[in-house]
Amino acid sequence: MKSYVAKRLGTMVLILIGVLVMTFVISRVLPGSPVEMYLGSRPSAEAVERVTREMGLDRPIYVQFVRYLGEVVQGDFGISLMTKRPVLTEISERFPATLELVLCSVLLVVLVGVPLGVVAALRQNGIVDVVARSVSAFGVAIPTFLIAMMLQLFFAGQLRLLPLQGRIDDLVLLDYEFPHVTGLYLFDSAIAGEWVAFGSAAAHLVMPTLALSLSALALIVRITRTMMIEALGEEFVTTLRAYGLSSARVNFRYVLKAALIPLLTVVGMTFGYLLGTSVVAEYVFDWPGIGGFIVRAITKSDYPSVMAITMLLATAYLLITFLVDMLHFAVDPRLRH
Amino acid sequence: MATQDITPSEPSRLATIWSRVAGNKTFFVGLVLFVVILFAALFAPLISTHDPLKIDFGAKLVAPGSEHWFGTDELGRDLYSRVVYGTRTSLMIGVVVTLLAVAIGAPIGLIAGYEGGRLGFWLMRFTDVFIAFPPLLLPIAITAALGQGLYEAMLALSISAFPWYSRIVYSEAQRVSKSLYVQSARASGFSHFRILTKHMLPNCWTPAITQASMDFGYTILAAASLSFIGIGAKEPDIEWGLMVATSRTKFLDYWWVAMVPGLAILVTVFALNLLGDGVRDLLDPKGDSK
Helix, strand or coil, X not given: CHXXXXXXXXXXXXXXXXXXXXXXXXXXXXXXXXXXXXXCCCCCHHHHHHHHHHCCCCCCHHHXXXXXXXXXXXXXXXXXXXXXXXXXXXXXXXXXXXXXXXXXXXXXXXXXHHHHXXXXXHCCCCHHHHHHHHHHHHHHHXXXXXXXXXHHHHHXXXXXXXXXXXXXXXXXXXXXXXXXXXXXXXXXXXXXXXXXXXXXXXXXXXXXXXXXXXXXXXXXXXXXXHHHHHHHCCHHHHHHHHXXXXXXXXXXXXXXXXXXXXXXXXXXXXXXXXXXXXXXXXXHHCCCCHHHHHHHHHHCCCHHHHHHHHHHHHHHHHHHHHHHHHXXXXXXXHHHC | CHHHHCCCHHHHHHHHHXXXXXXXXXXXXXXXXXXXXXXXXXXXXXHCCCCCCCCCHHHCCCCCCCCCCCCECCCCCEHHHHHHHHHHHHHHHHHHHHHHHHHHHHHHHHXXXXXXXXXXXXXXXXXXXXXXXXXCHHHXXXXXXXXXXXXXXXXHHHHHHHHHHHHHHHHHHHHHHCCHHHHHHHHCCCCHHHHHHHHHHHHCHHHHHHHHHHHHHHHHHHHHHHHHCCCXXXXXXXXXXXXXXXXCCCCCCCCHHHHHHHHHHHHHXXXXXXXXXXXXXXXXXXXXXX
16 A cells, blocks of 8 residues: 555656646747747847846756756746736636636536436446437537537526626626635625525626537546446356345446446546546636636736646646555455555 | 458457447437438538528528428538538548647657657646647737648647647556566567567557547537637638628527537537547446447
């Protein structure tokens, strides 16, 4: 156990260093030097020389890298060229919005996708199976931005049922103020008892969550179904049936358990997957998270922000994978041998 | 004569493949759709009704009808013709990105699996770094560095996709490098290059081809997403994701401007996915079929 954890941890640290090297390299091959970006167009030669020295760009590349590492470890990601505020402040203000959206989507994907996949596998070629397979074929092929805009067209444009975009009604936010404890509006407004604000936040969440979830849902349904079918074909199932156990007991007590363990990994991957695709969903719905921010940062050439978000999301992704692996290890006794 | 060199088993093998293709309904549907899309791409000038780039302010935002089958966009450009020409861009993206990803990824996996040891370990850790990013994020960061444009986005997508091919080829190469024929080739003193290309590669690439055919649709989808958020294709490129993006301010009142190119992506990716699943079933009959 210990050696496995240590090995896994070691690999993760290695990859994390690799990620840092990569963001460092990317930030050094950017079009236009950071100095020019800092000084604006047509700086004087003296100013360029001074800033180059201040930024440490006249030092050897490995010295620059060590300095970069030091800054990153201290949480210093520089100043956003777009907003002129520290990048870390920008990110920490926006991350809860992204987290709220991604968490809601993970819940939806797991609570709908897994049961759908299980039922589809138990009743192959039944109605649920046909629905599940259609949803997954459709969901994998549709671009997130298209389903997002279809939802907007229907629920906001035609029915005028849901708000077109944004995270909460600005007026509601002013009238029904609630303390931002966690930054997750649903949670914060609920514990403050501000139900009007809660309603507004929930209504704003519906379309982004649906749009973000669909492709992940498609994948989860498909994978759950396959794993369940695989587990149903195992020899122990035949044995249990031969012992005369009811098929409900076999299916839900044993097969489901065998199928769910590998699914843990998949759920972890879903989380990371959604962090990535949230960029598109946030962009369409003008969601004030880091995904929408990174898109604007790119188009405004705000490279410190782009690199910091990339690095943080990659780190989060690595950590999630690591935790899921550990969990997998803890619940699956076969891995211990 | 060359034709007489064909072994007698050849026709029967073709027949088996054909019977498998015809027996696989989803693959058949995918194949038919793909042929239609390929036809549109090859013969775009013949089957389009208008010049896809011609701006006509007199006919802007015209609803689908007899003159403009799929309507026109806010510059009065014919959407049907633009969708037809867009097949070229999307298929080109899919082919180039996939080939490039395989070209970078496969040799790394092959060498890592063949050599093993420390070199293999570090080569694979190198590829792991590229997989450590959530999807779309690495292409976004790379495009930020390379500059924004269709070719930059394509290169970025290849760089993000290659590690998967390294991994697949690596696990195959590990197995094959232990096989007797590779061991004896090594013992006979063949050059590494010859062993890698003549003995290892032909026995390693089936899973890579399967993966490539299944990734094809996703690649087009990802490229469209990059164009949509404004860091991929740029006007006057005719790219479906870009077409949807430019419609954003208008689509609530003129739905077709967004939905026509959007559905073109959906249908194309759908067809390619069916095709990819079919290719997997054909090449790897043991794999799960659904």
